[in-house]
Amino acid sequence: xxxxxxxxxxxxxxxxxxxxxxxxxxxxxxxxxxxxxxxxxxxxxxxxxxxxxxxxxxxxxxxxxxxxxxxxxxxxxxxxxxxxxxxxxxxxxxxxxxxxxxxxxxxxxxxxxxxxxxxxxxxxxxxxxxxxxxxxxxxxxxxxxxxxxxxxxxxxxxxxxxxxxxxxxxxxxxxxxxxxxxxxxxxxxxxxxxxxxxxxxxxxxxxxxxxxxxxxxxxxxxxxxxxxxxxxxxxxxxxxxxxxxxxxxxxxxxxxxxxxxxxxxxxxxxxxxxxxxxxxxxxxxxxxxxxxxxxxxxxxxxxxxxxxxxxxxxxxxxxxxxxxxxxxxxxxxxxxxxxxxxxxxxxxxxxxxxxxxxxxxxxxxxxxxxxxxxxxxxxxxxxxxxxxxxxxxxxxxxxxxxxxxxxxxxxxxxxxxxxxxxxxxxxxxxxxxxxxxxxxxxxxxxxxxxxxxxxxxxxxxxxxxxxxxxxxxxxxxxxxxxxxxxxxxxxxxxxxxxxxxxxxxxxxxxxxxxxxxxxxxxxxxxxxxxxxxxxxxxxxxxxxxxxxxxxxxxxxxxxxxxxxxxxxxxxxxxxxxxxxxxxxxxxxxxxxxxxxxxxxxxxxxxxxxxxxxxxxxxxxxxxxxxxxxxxxxxxxxxxxxxxxxx
Amino acid sequence: xxxxxxxxxxxxxxxxxxxxxxxxxxxxxxxxxxxxxxxxxxxxxxxxxxxxxxxxxxxxxxxxxxxxxxxxxxxxxxxxxxxxxxxxxxxxxxxxxxxxxxxxxxxxxxxxxxxxxxxxxxxxxxxxxxxxxxxxxxxxxxxxxxxxxxxxxxxxxxxxxxxxxxxxxxxxxxxxxxxxxxxxxxxxxxxxxxxxxxxxxxxxxxxxxxxxxxxxxxxxxxxxxxxxxxxxxxxxxxxxxxxxxxxxxxxxx
Ligand SMILES: Cc1cc2nc3c(=O)[nH]c(=O)nc-3n(C[C@H](O)[C@H](O)[C@H](O)COP(=O)(O)OP(=O)(O)OC[C@H]3O[C@@H](n4cnc5c(N)ncnc54)[C@H](O)[C@@H]3O)c2cc1C
Ligand code: SF4
Ligand code: FES
Numbered sequence: 001x002x003x004x005x006x007x008x009x010x011x012x013x014x015x016x017x018x019x020x021x022x023x024x025x026x027x028x029x030x031x032x033x034x035x036x037x038x039x040x041x042x043x044x045x046x047x048x049x050x051x052x053x054x055x056x057x058x059x060x061x062x063x064x065x066x067x068x069x070x071x072x073x074x075x076x077x078x079x080x081x082x083x084x085x086x087x088x089x090x091x092x093x094x095x096x097x098x099x100x101x102x103x104x105x106x107x108x109x110x111x112x113x114x115x116x117x118x119x120x121x122x123x124x125x126x127x128x129x130x131x132x133x134x135x136x137x138x139x140x141x142x143x144x145x146x147x148x149x150x151x152x153x154x155x156x157x158x159x160x161x162x163x164x165x166x167x168x169x170x171x172x173x174x175x176x177x178x179x180x181x182x183x184x185x186x187x188x189x190x191x192x193x194x195x196x197x198x199x200x201x202x203x204x205x206x207x208x209x210x211x212x213x214x215x216x217x218x219x220x221x222x223x224x225x226x227x228x229x230x231x232x233x234x235x236x237x238x239x240x241x242x243x244x245x246x247x248x249x250x251x252x253x254x255x256x257x258x259x260x261x262x263x264x265x266x267x268x269x270x271x272x273x274x275x276x277x278x279x280x281x282x283x284x285x286x287x288x289x290x291x292x293x294x295x296x297x298x299x300x301x302x303x304x305x306x307x308x309x310x311x312x313x314x315x316x317x318x319x320x321x322x323x324x325x326x327x328x329x330x331x332x333x334x335x336x337x338x339x340x341x342x343x344x345x346x347x348x349x350x351x352x353x354x355x356x357x358x359x360x361x362x363x364x365x366x367x368x369x370x371x372x373x374x375x376x377x378x379x380x381x382x383x384x385x386x387x388x389x390x391x392x393x394x395x396x397x398x399x400x401x402x403x404x405x406x407x408x409x410x411x412x413x414x415x416x417x418x419x420x421x422x423x424x425x426x427x428x429x430x431x432x433x434x435x436x437x438x439x440x441x442x443x444x445x446x447x448x449x450x451x452x453x454x455x456x457x458x459x460x461x462x463x464x465x466x467x468x469x470x471x472x473x474x475x476x477x478x479x480x481x482x483x484x485x486x487x488x489x490x491x492x493x494x495x496x497x498x499x500x501x502x503x504x505x506x507x508x509x510x511x512x513x514x515x516x517x518x519x520x521x522x523x524x525x526x527x528x529x530x531x532x533x534x535x536x537x538x539x540x541x542x543x544x545x546x547x548x549x550x551x552x553x554x555x556x557x558x559x560x561x562x563x564x565x566x567x568x569x570x571x572x573x574x575x576x577x578x579x580x581x582x583x584x585x586x587x588x589x590x591x592x593x594x595x596x597x598x599x600x601x602x603x604x605x606x607x608x609x610x611x612x613x614x615x616x617x618x619x620x621x622x623x624x625x626x627x628x629x630x631x632x633x634x635x636x637x638x639x640x641x642x643x644x645x646x
Numbered sequence: 647x648x649x650x651x652x653x654x655x656x657x658x659x660x661x662x663x664x665x666x667x668x669x670x671x672x673x674x675x676x677x678x679x680x681x682x683x684x685x686x687x688x689x690x691x692x693x694x695x696x697x698x699x700x701x702x703x704x705x706x707x708x709x710x711x712x713x714x715x716x717x718x719x720x721x722x723x724x725x726x727x728x729x730x731x732x733x734x735x736x737x738x739x740x741x742x743x744x745x746x747x748x749x750x751x752x753x754x755x756x757x758x759x760x761x762x763x764x765x766x767x768x769x770x771x772x773x774x775x776x777x778x779x780x781x782x783x784x785x786x787x788x789x790x791x792x793x794x795x796x797x798x799x800x801x802x803x804x805x806x807x808x809x810x811x812x813x814x815x816x817x818x819x820x821x822x823x824x825x826x827x828x829x830x831x832x833x834x835x836x837x838x839x840x841x842x843x844x845x846x847x848x849x850x851x852x853x854x855x856x857x858x859x860x861x862x863x864x865x866x867x868x869x870x871x872x873x874x875x876x877x878x879x880x881x882x883x884x885x886x887x888x889x890x891x892x893x894x895x896x897x898x899x
Contacts, residue, residue, distance in 0.1 A: 241708060
C-alpha cells in the first residue's frame, strides 16, 4: 500500500515556504557537477527547470518530441500570466491571489502549494522581464495588466495575445545559453516510452528516436517529468496534436499515483466545431471576455432563424438579446470562471438557444466595446485573435459577433506529487501541467503559465537539492544495468506488438471513437449510468484496437502512425481511469459536474463532508481495477463556502 | 459563411523515404472536401485513405495547428505556407482552392534544411544559431523588479513585433539564396530593442551571424521575398537593424 506523505511543512501558511527552504538540504557547487538530471519536456515548466538547474551547475539532459524545444505546447498560450504585484494599486496581494486560486479551484487544491505559488509569482515576472520578454507597457514605461475570469483585480501580465510564446522564448533562450555552454544536452524528436527504476529510485528513461526509430537508454540521478496535460484523450481539444499522456502513464505504471484524473477544464471561448472533418479546436483567449459580451437570443424563434441561417446576429433587436452571464452573475458578469461560463453556455444551447447551424454556439460580441472604446483600441488589444478567428471561420468579428462554444482545454489532474514536487517514487518529479497540484478542480485563467514557471524557476531547483544531496556518492548510473536492459526490451516488445497487429483500422479512427465516448460521458456533465457505460465502451474499443489496428511503414524508421499508436494505447487506459475517478466522486466540483449533485438553482453542488480529498489512484497491474488512495485536504486558512459569483 | 464541398482535387506531393533516398512526386485524388476544412485536415483525410488502401501516409510536420508553434511547413503551389498572406499552413483553409484544382506540395528546399522524410525537413540549423547567442545572459533569480526597468511602449511594441517570429523557416525556403537573414535579424532586433539586451548586443550579432554562415545559409541580396511569405509579418527593416548592429560591432573590434 502506498503511503501518501504530502510533506507539507508545519507552521503558519505564510511562513511554510521560507521555513521549508531554510530546512532543506543544499548541494555544493562542486558536487552539482557530478549529478545528472533528466528533464522530459521543454514547455514552460521543463524549459525553466532545465535552464535554472543547468545554471546552478547540474548536468541536464532535456527531451521533447517536437523538432525544437521552443515548439512545446506552452507556445500556444494566449491571454497572460498572473502575479500578485499590485502594480495597479487595486488592493491585490499574495493572500488575495492565494484566496482566489483556492476558491476558483473549488476548494480541491492544497493550501500550502497554492500559497507558495502566490508568493513566488512576482519573481516570475521579474525573471521574464530580465530575459527580454516584451510584456505590454504603459506610456510611462511600467508594466501593463488586465483582468481574467474569476477575479476582481487586474493581475494578468501579457505580451499581446502571444504571452505563452514570449514566455517560452524567454526560457528557451536561457536553455539555449546552457546548451551552448554544454550544460544541457538537448534531445529533440525523442519520446519517453518508459521509466527505469533501480532499487526503488528513478534512474533513467527509455526513449524512441522519432527520426531513426532507435530505442535509446538515458540515465540520471533524478528524472523530472514536465510533459504537459492529457486533454487529447478527447481527440478534439485545444491542445497541440502531439500532446499526450504517455510519460504520466508510464510513471503511473511504475508506481507513481495518478491524482484527480477526472478534473478536466472546459474552456468557454473556443471556435465551435464545424463538421466531421475537424482535427482540433481553436481557443479564443479568455481575455476577450474583458471587452466582449456573451449573449444568445431571448426568443426561440430568433434562435431557430439563426440556426437556419435566415438572419444574422445584427438582425436581433437589443431588447431581444439575453446577456445571460450578466443576468445570472451580476457581480462577475462575463468574467465568471471557466467552469461556470461553460456550463451556462451549454445550458442555453441545450435549451435550444444556440446560434449556429449545429445549435452549439453562443455569441461573444464586441459591438458594445467598439462603440465605447473605438475600433482602434479593440484592434490593438485583440487584433491577432480577430485575424485568427477570421482565417478559420471566414467571418469578420468586427462586424458580426464571434461564435463560441466550450471545448476541452486543460487537465487539472495529473501525477501526484508532494510539496517538493516529487512523486511517490523517489527521484521521480513532476512539474507543470503534468502534475496535479495547484489548481484543484478548476483552474483560473492565466494560472497555468504561472504554475509552470513557478515550479521550474523557483520551486524545483530548490527542492530537488534536498533529494540530490544524498545522491552525491552515487556514481553516474550505468545504462547497461539490467533494469535498463529489461525496460528497453519491454518497450521494444510493446512497439513490435502494436506494429504487428496488421489489422485494418487507422490509429486516428480509434482515437476518434475514444474521444466520442469521453465527450459524451466524461465531458461537461457526468452521471453514474454514463460513466459505467463509458467504461464498457472503452474496454470494447481497446479490444478492437489490439485486434484490428493497422500501422503501415517501416518499424525502424520515422513512423508517425507508430508514434500515435503508442499514445492512443495510453489514452485508452487513461480514459478508463478517468471514468473510475469520476464515478467515485459523487459530488460536483469545478470541472467535474455530476448531474446527481446540483443545487436548486442549477449550480454545481460540492460535498465537503465526504469528498474533500485528492484521489490518488494506484496501478494494480494489467486488467486489474486501480486502487484508490485518499489524501485528505485540510483547510486552515480559507473557509469552505459555496462558490458564488453572483 | 456557408461551406461548400470540393468534389475532386488532385494532390501532387513530394514523397521521399528518408534523407538518403531519391524523392519523387506522387499524384493522388481526393474527394468531397469541405471548404471549411483546414489544409492539414485535408491531408489527414488523404492519409486515412492512403492507410486504408495499404499505402504509407504522407509525413508532414505540425503540432499546435493554431499558427503559433512554427512546426508546420509545406511549399504549396510554389508558395511557402500556400496561397494566402500572413498565415501558416495549419491556418490555411480549403476555401482558398477551387473545384478540380491540382495542388502541388513540396518540402522546404534549402541546403541547410535537409529532408528527413516526405515533407519533413530538419531545421536544427536555426537552433544552432540561437544557441550561439540568441539570449540575454541572466541567471534565474537575482534580477531587478520588473518595473525597475522602464521601457517605452513603442520600444516594447517594436521588440514584440520582432519577437513574434515563430522560427518556421518560410523565409529561408522562399529565398532564392536560402538566406536566414530575416530569422536572425528578428531575433537580434527583439533583444537589441530592449535595455536588458543592449549590454551584449554587439557580441550577439557577431556570433549569430557567424553561426548562420557556418550552417550553410546563403547571403541576403535584399530581394524581399522573405518578408512577403513570413506568416508573422516580420519586416525586412529588421535586416537593416541587424546590419547596423553588425557594423557597429565590427567597428568596435
Ligand atoms: C490554446 C491554449 C491557450 C492557453 N492560454 C493560457 C493562458 O493564457 N494563460 C495560462 O496561464 N495558461 C494558458 N494555457 C495553459 C498553458 O498553456 C499550459 O497549461 C502550459 O503551457 C503547460 O505547460 P507545461 O510546461 O506543463 O507543458 P507543455 O508546454 O505542454 O510541454 C510539454 C512538453 O513535454 C514534451 N513531451 C510530452 N510528452 C513527451 C514524451 N512522452 N516524451 C518526450 N517529451 C514529451 C513536449 O515535447 C513538450 O516539450 C493555454 C493552453 C492552451 C491549449
Ligand atoms: S522570420 Fe517569419 S518566415 Fe522567417 S522563421 Fe520567423 S516567422 Fe518564419
Ligand atoms: S502547426 Fe503550429 S504553426 Fe502550424
